[in-house]
Amino acid sequence: MQLEIYSLTALKDQISVSLEAICDSYSSLLWDIEFYQCGCFEVYIAASPQNVSIFQRGRIVARSDDAQHFGIIESLQLETDAEKGDYLTVTGRFLACLLERRIIYPTITANGSYEDIVRKVLSRNAISAGIRNLPGFSMGTMSGNCWQKTARMQVSYDNILEWLYNLCETIGGSANVRLDGNALKCDLFSGTDRSLLQDDNPHIVFSDAYNNLLSFSYAADDAVQKNFAYVLGCGEGSARKRTTFCSGTEPTYLDRYEVYVDERNTAQEEDVTDAEYLEILKSSGAEHLVQPKTASESAIAAFSTQYQYNKDYFVGDYVTVEQKRFGLIQPRIQLIGMVESFDQNGRSLTPTFKETE
Structure with missing residues (x-):
């Protein structure tokens, strides 16, 4: 799996994207996809004049096997050591972080589907907003019934990135900004139910009985609940x-x-x-409603012969997790995040789950 590094140049309302380098010799890579917040990445690579010139702030980092998520470099850290060698740490977030550069201004009163509300907010503050436009930015695809539900709301002065993901968590959907040629597309979507509580899709079950649940921890707290x-x-x-x-x-x-x-x-x-x-x-x-706080951390088999990540299931999907040894089962739990790690030990997957009603 290779990393592709692109330059991103803004030309008023448009962008120009060009491939600068292809990298396959990094020491480690963390690729953190989140459903209810902007994901992030980290590349740890040997420092050389060439690598320092390639990995520049503002450039885009993409994976050759992922056409949906593109990171933008926000931070660089160079460390030199005569004994351990010189290393460069490259970090950033996925392209949705560009929405953090805008607030909702002025006040918007919206009535209609959640899709229409998001379109209205982004149009007035990032797409058809004159010098406030995000160059090359436009709406992309939409899927998921949650975006067709209707509401009436008034919003003002909120940071758009925070507002958008708060809205996503309220309705159970998500948003992602991807690179499409010389354009930035904002997609709205929802997860698929693959749990034991439905029969429309093949079941995804992580269980110690199936040897695909390597570790499991669970905690619950009602103190924060507001209903x-x-x-x-x-x-x-x-x-x-x-x-x-x-x-x-x-x-x-x-x-x-x-x-x-x-x-x-x-x-x-x-x-x-x-x-x-x-x-x-x-x-x-x-x-302002808050569900009971739950913490469920697991490590799952990265090379399971039963289910393959990003083929059989995706971040945002509802699955089943069970620990038969202790008689614990979460029949329908949402996969809201996945940290994919590559290093000298190979590939590992660290999921984050959230219980739903």
């Missing part, structure tokens, strides 16, 4: 607009964990009815 929101908007005293929000059946008694959401700065515009304004407040309430 019922009281949301107060504009106005003063008893005249303040207010509503509540919960997901599904309203929790009661000991199952109820309440949170207060202050949205006094969310103004009700003249063309927004009371009912529409309350829907905006409910959307804010949804963003």
Whole structure:
């Protein structure tokens, strides 16, 4: 597997991308794909004048076997040592990090599908925004029913990258920016259910019984849970607009964990009815709900004959994880991150899982 290093040049609203070098002699590579946040990478390579000239900040690092994820070099660290040798550490994040350079300005009130809301926010702040444009940036493909759900919301001054991934986590979707020739495409998508709780797709089960679960740890904490929101908007005293929000059946008694959401700065515009304004407040309430905290860390077989990563399953998919020795089973758990590591010991996979409702 080779690394491809590209130069990225902005020409007003367009970009020019050209291949500068191909590298296959690195000491180690970490390729961290995340579903609800921007992924990152790290290349550890022997330092030489040639490598220092190749790996420059602002250049793009791609893998010859990955057409979806492209990293942009953000940090370089050069270390020289007479005994251990000279090494260069190259780190950065995937191209979605470019959205961190923009905020949502001015206030946007949006009503429609989540896909339409994202398109509106990106259009006004990165695509059709004059000198605020991200050169070469446009919307790409969309897949997943979660993006067709509707909402009404008001957003302002949020960092776009943070806002986008917070929205993704709320609805269960994800976003990725990829390189497509001399263009940057933002794709919206969702994971596929491959757990034992469905029969539409082949089941993916990681288990000590199948020898594809090398290690397993699990912890749960209810203390951070918030499942019922009281949301107060504009106005003063008893005249303040207010509503509540919960997901599904309203929790009661000991199952109820309440949170207060202050949205006094969310103004009700003249063309927004009371009912529409309350829907905006409910959307804010949804963003403040917190599921019970769980930690599930595992190491899975990188060369399993049963399932191959990025062929049989992908980051964002729902799978089943079980530790039969202790009678623990997570019948439907989402794979929200995967660190793929290459070094002198070979290839390893370190997944991150998140329980869902």
